[in-house]
Amino acid sequence: MKPRDRLRIAVQKSGRLSDASQDLLSRCGLRFRHSRDKLFCFGESLAIDLLLVRDDDIPGLIADGVCDLGIVGRNVLAEQECAAQLRGETPAFEELRSLGFGRCRLSIALPQELDYDGASSLDGLRIATTYPALTTQWLKSEGVDAKVVVLSGSVEIAPKLGTADAICDLVSTGATLQANQLREAIGILESEAVLAGSTTAPKGERGELMELLLRRIEGVIQVRESKLVLLHAPRASVDGIARLLPNGQRPTITSIEGSPDEVALQAVCHGTITWQHLEDMKRAGASAMLVLPVEKMLA
Ligand code: ATP
Ligand code: MG
Structure with missing residues (x-):
């Protein structure tokens, strides 16, 4: 087989996972030009192309080295893995990470x-x-x-x-x-839908592209459930309020010009922030609370 320098991802052509798979990749900044037969999509923003196939073919395409990655249901991957094991073979593909849709x-x-x-x-x-x-x-x-x-x-x-x-x-x-x-x-x-890859990861340029894509996917998934919380609080109440933030990272605290006893607090939280959370924080002394969606995140 001719060596490839572009990364290739297999996704379901039409079915329950198609839209969410393409949406995830587009949130990762990938843009594609669709071919006439609509089976191959050329990546315009990065050297990453798409192959649109039936979901059952995805593990095999990875095992054969035709594609480097695939988005497929864990059920399909596990069935083919289990079938290979029952035949006494070691599957050449594996689950790299779960993607949070198609549950x-x-x-x-x-x-x-x-x-x-x-x-x-x-x-x-x-x-x-x-x-x-x-x-x-x-x-x-x-x-x-x-x-x-x-x-x-x-x-x-x-x-x-x-x-x-x-x-x-x-x-x-x-x-x-x-x-x-x-x-x-x-x-x-x-x-649920998972990102599958070969048990031997690609090296060189393709390997670097794959790492970049994995980092972006990580960011997109984190962002999906993340909110930025902004509020004001008396300096003495900061610890109590920080404890009420759901799955919050350690908040950033800044002083407010002209208000020595009050601070501004900012934190990225993962999970849902309910009215109950806000009311509890208000009781603990918080004011001027804002909950904002996060668009992109890169650690
Ligand atoms: P293809 O034509 O690509 O072979 P398919 O008919 O095998 O498609 P779909 O019905 O589109 O597959 O389902 C794709 C995946 O969606 C499943 O393998 C599974 O991981 C996931 N899924 C989520 N909910 C359901 C559900 N209720 N029934 C079937 N699959 C579901
Ligand atoms: Mg199928």
């Missing part, structure tokens, strides 16, 4: 009329899934003797069709299960 769980669900009283309730059942490796591994770890029926889609209707007794499928709200008279019995994997 769901892989769960076993049963028809409403079947009771679930622990994993042994599944003994002797046929379980339909598109995640055979993860399902098989979980059943084995629980000592359950059940048959795994591999389907390529529409798993939720298998019990109604009589091709299986139960299913193991992705659940987010549970609405699909409910619509098919199924009940979630137990979750076997918590999932």
Whole structure:
């Protein structure tokens, strides 16, 4: 294979993760020119290109060195990792960091009329899934003797069709299960979109680009949940107020010209700042409180 000097990222072409994946990369300052076939996007702001593919192909593209990184559900990555292990192989891809969107769980669900009283309730059942490796591994770890029926889609209707007794499928709200008279019995994997990469990181220019991108992703994710809090407080109340700031970094304290007993306090906080937080700080002596969104952050 011809050596590449540009970094290449695989993302889902169209599906649940597509918009959020492209939004994350655009927040990292990446701009792309779309090709006519819309499968390859040339990076205009940095030497980072995009490949738009089906999510199932992403781990393989990383393993084969066609792409350096990919944005994919942990469920897909874990299934292919587990399948490789079951074949006695070591997967050449790994999860680098979670990205905080596309949250769901892989769960076993049963028809409403079947009771679930622990994993042994599944003994002797046929379980339909598109995640055979993860399902098989979980059943084995629980000592359950059940048959795994591999389907390529529409798993939720298998019990109604009589091709299986139960299913193991992705659940987010549970609405699909409910619509098919199924009940979630137990979750076997918590999932969200993750950044995946090769177990051997690229070197040279591509390696540097990858580090730059990882730092920017880190910043974008931190910013998403961060707020800048500004307030005034009597000097004596600063410690008490600082303790009330949710997940706050140590605040910066500055004096206010002409008010020797009062200071201005500024802190970046992670998580939600509720009205309750503000009212508690007011009771502790704070005034002139402002909560502002943070646009960019670089430590
Ligand atoms: P592709 O055509 O790329 O193969 P797909 O049909 O396999 O797409 P989607 O349904 O778009 O995949 O889901 C992509 C990912 O979104 C899943 O692998 C999972 O990580 C995540 N996801 C979040 N919530 C759900 C949900 N309720 N059902 C299915 N996937 C979900
Ligand atoms: Mg898929």
